[in-house]
Amino acid sequence: MRLNRAAQIFGEMRINQMGHVARRLLGARFLSIEDFLPPITPEQGARLAALARGARGKINTPILVLGVMPRSGTNFVRDLVAMHPDVAADAGRLYEFPLLHAADDAAAFGRDFLRYFPRNGEVLEKYDLLAMLAGAWFRELQAQAPGKHILLKCPHVHNLTLAPYIFPDAKLILCLRDGRDVVDSTLNTFSRYSLARKTFRQLADEWRLGTEAITTFAEGGVNETEDALVVRYEDIVADSQLFVTNMLAHTGLNPEVFPWDRVDQLPVRGSSRSNASDDARWQPQSKASDFNPVKRWAAWSKADKARFDKLAGRALELAGYER
Template sequence: MSAPPLIYIAGVSPRSGTNYLSRLVSKHPSCVAIADGEDHFLSKSDLLRLFAERVYGHWSVDWSLKKKNTSKDVLGAIGEGLLKFLRSQAITENGQTAEENTSTVVTKTPHPKNVGLFDRLFHDSFLILLIRDGRAVTESRMRTFEESFDEAVQAWRRGAREVIRFVEEHGWTSDWHRVLKYETVFKDPEEELRQIYDDVGMNFSSYPSSYLEEIAVVGSSTYGEDGEGVTWEEKQDDGSFNPLNRFQDWEKEKHERFEWLAGEEFRNLGYTTSQPITSASVARHYLLDVKQFPKNAKRAVHAKLRSLVFSHVTE
């Protein structure tokens, strides 16, 4: 089995650990990583699919273009161009670009939108879909983005629903993808890396094992300073870093509210709930829903209008 040209890491939501996993995976000597940032190619790929379908639809049935290809071929060709671009942005250990390098490119995006298009956009590549406990993500989003509790939970829930739809269609693993839990990666990174490299045809024995002990904390809301919700400077763990218990100080009401808003999605992703909703609190949650309704309705209307406008201008 030959290694794929691309390993693409997508997260259930921003603050789900894609930066951490990308740094781990890309340390293999057969991999190169994008210098910085997140490409967002996959989350916007519905626009590329629409482009491919519209172009293909305008081709005459008498043309060889139409006879020899499908809209999926057009989308795949776009993906090849994107991969070439990603390779031009990747940096090798000696600081050079990897345009002429045959190493596997590792890139990431914190959103799961359009993950179902991955195998059509990036042929022969590998997708890692990273999920994380919604309570930890919620707490981290509140610290980082200054979101309200409900906003943060609902953002995680939207991503979780995307992942659930993907899993229902494609399963938890296949020859081109794997769904991972951040918690298992953090607890035993070596075992999870062995599995990933086995999936993509790489040998873990080449991995610099000392890196697992030396890896610094980057992009964590735990070490934000001077009012900042997150820091992107490397920080050595001082013993206080435990991203698995971010919600340990939540009061009962927060646990119940999370269960009310996202309990079903939480369990469907394989997590267990520790705080069932009591009958006495149901009325309170309905009242909170009513309070949040104007904000949620505004978001829904905005999304619908954007969809209608985009549909009109692309006709």
């Protein structure tokens, strides 16, 4: 099975990805801030937003939940938002929507398209096809959920600067979580024998870059926008009712029809402490009375705490976490 997966990965790989994948497999750093915040000029952004709106037409305001990286609580946030009766979660049975994460491949497809007739480059720019795809896709999803607000999620914020333009007018909920708990959860969730497994250093590095990207969208950040709400998983766990209040104000959903009495009764999905395996782990499970997903990293050794602090301590402070 692992050999088949490896063959699939390498079979689908583009030449420009070889170095990236090689560094990852060797345990080296393989990401940079440009992977999360590619530069987009105001002119480029306006063009992309116009293309996306043109392909999309008139739809209800979509909602996208994006996480700093996997194991950051996007399932929990998605489940809270999905409780609203005017929301259509996972429209089109898209349980994950990694379109931004795949933006580089979309740009590569555009280059392939131009290779067959280069003069098309006079009318097509790097992310144009991605913007049109996003718009048309949202139009189709809206047709499948008439009258509802589409809700999609992805536990990644790669290419985050594209989000306001590829998904113009959509309400973004950007989820942070203490990076030490993210690393702890990741290492306890995914098999150590998986080809996709990342090292402690790679996980800390990815969390740092994702956190730096998300905080640029917070109040006072260089990418601040009224369409983005930055939240912390720990704050939602501590006061889910307050999060729902803020989320409803952000998205414009009617608070009077929200099932407030069910907020604190949500089951757990995907816990790293679950004994279930594979798909069963992601099914709703009753919350144990002692369930507490916060500060599990406190049981780490002094060496691991110091190691994470050296790799991503500044980002902890940036996101308001103690070092």
